[in-house]
Amino acid sequence: MPQTERSIRIAGCSGAATDRRHAMAMLAANHSNDPIDVIMGDWMSEANMTARAALKTGNGGDAYEPTFIESLEPALKHLARHRIKVAVNAGASDTALLHKVVTDMVSKQGLDLKVAYVSGDEVFPAVQKALREGRSKFENICTGESLEDWGFKPIYAQAYIGGLGIAAALSKGADIVVCGRVSDASPVIGAACWWHGWQRDQLHELANAFVAGHLIECSNYVCGGNFTGFKSLEFKGWHDIGYPIAEIASSGQVVITKNKGSGGEVSTQTCSSQLLYEIQGPWYFNSDVTAILTDLWFEQLGTDRVALRGVKADLPPSTTKVGITALGGYQAEVHWFLTGLDIHAKARMMESQVRRLLRPYSHRFTKLEFTINGSAAVNASDQNAATVDFRIFAQAPTADDLNPSKFLRPCIDPIMEGYPGATPHLDLRLGFPKPIQEYYVTLLPQADVQHRVHLWDGRSVEIPPPPSSKVYPAQQPSEPEARNPRSTDVGGTVKGPLGWIVHARSGDKGSNCNVGFWVRHKDEWEWLRSLLSVETVKRLLADEYKGKKIDRFELPNMHAVHFLLHDHLDRGVSCSSSYDFLGKNVAEYLRSKHVDLPVKYLNRGKL
Known part of the structure; x- marks a missing residue:
C-alpha cells in the first residue's frame, strides 16, 4: 500500500461498453494538473453478459469486451509515466484472454506495467453441481420461479463477486487488474481496501467505499448525465459532461467530485440521482459488505464537491447474485408509419391484415406484439410531428420460424390493401431473425465461488469467502404508504x-x-x-x-x-x-x- 495517510482518489472512466472511450487516456494524461491514483471502469451489463456468454459457449469469437482495449491502448504510456493503477470488469466471459491481450499490448509498447486478472465469476459448474445434489432450486429473485421451470436450457452462469481479489492483486504490485463479472462497485472497494490496508471486518469503511463505487461506476451519471435537472446544465458544459472522482479517506469518509475543467456538475441533486439508480431496497448487497441506505444523505461542501453521509454497514450476505444465460431463440420486427387522423383505426386495420397473413406461421411464435409508439400532434406544424411508429414484433424458437417468407413478407405485403398513407420503414434488416439470449437471476452461496487472483509471474492467490456473513430475508423492508404522515397545509x-x-x-x-x-x-x-x-x-x-x-x-x-x-x-x-x-x-x-x-x-x- 502507498505510504500515505491521504485519501485515495479513484476516477470512473466508463459506465458501459458503449461509453465514450477517450476518458481513461484523458484522465491519465492530465495527472499533473488533476492527480488520481486509480482509474476504474465498468464495461459490463446484462446485455453484454449474455451476448459474451453465447460467444464463449458457441466458439463465436473473443468473449471479452473489446471496447476496453480502445480505451486502454492510448492511455498506457500515461498510466506508466504517472504510476496510475487500473481496475476494470471488462473481462466479460474471457478474462484470461483479455489478460493475455493486455499483457502483449504492454510488452509491445515496452512499458513496465504488471498485469493481473481475477477469476471465479464463471460458476456454471457450481450451479450444475448444486442442482445434481439437490442443494438449491435456484429461485429467480425477480419472478420467484425455480430454474427447472424456466423453460430454457442454461449454457452459462456468472457470479457477481466482490473487490477483495482486486485489493490482493494491487497489494502484490499489480498496475492493471482485469476482472470478469465483479460487481460494478467492486473495483472501488478493492482499490480503497488496498490503499488504506483495511481488514475484512472494517464494515463501516467497506460500506462507504461500496456506496462510493455505486456513485462513480456509471461515469458521467453522477456529474449530470441522465439527470432530470438537465436543463440547468445547458450553460455548464452539457456538451461534454465530466467524469467522477471519489476521494476516500482511511476512515471511510467519501467526497465525490469530478475532473477539473469538465462540464456538468457534482451536486447533492446529481448524487441523489445516481444513488437511487438500480438499487433494490434499503439493503444494498455486495459480496464484501452490506450497505444500509435508509439514513443516507449528501452534503454540498463546495462547487462540485459533495460528501457522502449516513451510510450504515452490516455483514455481507452468505450468497451472491448469479446471472444464468440460455439461448432464447430469435426475434424480428417490422415498422410502419401512421400519420395524422385515425391512428388507432389505421393500426387496427394493418394488424388485422398482417395477422391473417401470419396465420400459417404464427403458431410457432413465442411472442407476437403490435404496438403504437408515440402520438400524433393535433394540428401539427410539420408532418413528422403528426407521424407515429407502428411496430410488429415477434420471437420464435428457431431462425426458420422467422425466415423472411414467414415473417417479413407477411408484414409488408399488405402495402397495397393497407390504411391511407400506408408506408413501411424501408430499412428491412430488423425484419430478419437475429439470435437472442435469455437471462435468469438467482443466488449462489459465496462458499461455492472459487475467487482467485492470477499474477503476471504465474503465481495465484486464493480469496476465501467472508469469514462472517448473514442470511437476509428475501423480502426487503417495504411500506406501501407513508407511515404517520404529518398534516401539511400545501395551500392551493x-x-x-x-x-x-x-x-x-x-x-x-x-x-x-x-x-x-x-x-x-x-x-x-x-x-x-x-x-x-x-x-x-x-x-x-x-x-x-x-x-x-x-x-x-x-x-x-x-x-x-x-x-x-x-x-x-x-x-x-x-x-x-x-x-x-x-x-x-x-x-x-x-x-x-x-x-x-x-x-x-x-x-x-x-x-
Whole structure:
C-alpha cells in the first residue's frame, strides 16, 4: 500500500461498453494538473453478459469486451509515466484472454506495467453441481420461479463477486487488474481496501467505499448525465459532461467530485440521482459488505464537491447474485408509419391484415406484439410531428420460424390493401431473425465461488469467502404508504406533471425496474411521501402496470421515496420486447403524469 495517510482518489472512466472511450487516456494524461491514483471502469451489463456468454459457449469469437482495449491502448504510456493503477470488469466471459491481450499490448509498447486478472465469476459448474445434489432450486429473485421451470436450457452462469481479489492483486504490485463479472462497485472497494490496508471486518469503511463505487461506476451519471435537472446544465458544459472522482479517506469518509475543467456538475441533486439508480431496497448487497441506505444523505461542501453521509454497514450476505444465460431463440420486427387522423383505426386495420397473413406461421411464435409508439400532434406544424411508429414484433424458437417468407413478407405485403398513407420503414434488416439470449437471476452461496487472483509471474492467490456473513430475508423492508404522515397545509393546487416539482430516476435489474423520486426542498418532503404510495404509483402507471408486486421504502434524509416494480420489464434487456429495455424511461413516463401540485412549490420554479 502507498505510504500515505491521504485519501485515495479513484476516477470512473466508463459506465458501459458503449461509453465514450477517450476518458481513461484523458484522465491519465492530465495527472499533473488533476492527480488520481486509480482509474476504474465498468464495461459490463446484462446485455453484454449474455451476448459474451453465447460467444464463449458457441466458439463465436473473443468473449471479452473489446471496447476496453480502445480505451486502454492510448492511455498506457500515461498510466506508466504517472504510476496510475487500473481496475476494470471488462473481462466479460474471457478474462484470461483479455489478460493475455493486455499483457502483449504492454510488452509491445515496452512499458513496465504488471498485469493481473481475477477469476471465479464463471460458476456454471457450481450451479450444475448444486442442482445434481439437490442443494438449491435456484429461485429467480425477480419472478420467484425455480430454474427447472424456466423453460430454457442454461449454457452459462456468472457470479457477481466482490473487490477483495482486486485489493490482493494491487497489494502484490499489480498496475492493471482485469476482472470478469465483479460487481460494478467492486473495483472501488478493492482499490480503497488496498490503499488504506483495511481488514475484512472494517464494515463501516467497506460500506462507504461500496456506496462510493455505486456513485462513480456509471461515469458521467453522477456529474449530470441522465439527470432530470438537465436543463440547468445547458450553460455548464452539457456538451461534454465530466467524469467522477471519489476521494476516500482511511476512515471511510467519501467526497465525490469530478475532473477539473469538465462540464456538468457534482451536486447533492446529481448524487441523489445516481444513488437511487438500480438499487433494490434499503439493503444494498455486495459480496464484501452490506450497505444500509435508509439514513443516507449528501452534503454540498463546495462547487462540485459533495460528501457522502449516513451510510450504515452490516455483514455481507452468505450468497451472491448469479446471472444464468440460455439461448432464447430469435426475434424480428417490422415498422410502419401512421400519420395524422385515425391512428388507432389505421393500426387496427394493418394488424388485422398482417395477422391473417401470419396465420400459417404464427403458431410457432413465442411472442407476437403490435404496438403504437408515440402520438400524433393535433394540428401539427410539420408532418413528422403528426407521424407515429407502428411496430410488429415477434420471437420464435428457431431462425426458420422467422425466415423472411414467414415473417417479413407477411408484414409488408399488405402495402397495397393497407390504411391511407400506408408506408413501411424501408430499412428491412430488423425484419430478419437475429439470435437472442435469455437471462435468469438467482443466488449462489459465496462458499461455492472459487475467487482467485492470477499474477503476471504465474503465481495465484486464493480469496476465501467472508469469514462472517448473514442470511437476509428475501423480502426487503417495504411500506406501501407513508407511515404517520404529518398534516401539511400545501395551500392551493393545480393539475400538472409530477416532474414540474419532482426529480426521478429509474433503471433495470433483470426484469425488475426500480424508480426513485426526490424533491429539492425539505418542506416538500411530507407532501411527496404522502402522495407517493404504492397505490398512487399503480394509478400513475395506468396501462403500464403489470399486476405484479411493488415495494416501497423511504430515504427521509434525501427527501426520497423509492419503488421496486417486480418483473416489470418483460424478461430483461437481452430479450425484451419493450422500447424501454433498460427501464430508464419509466421515471420519465411517471414524471409526465398529472397530479395535484402545490402552487407554492411551483412558484419556486419548475424543473
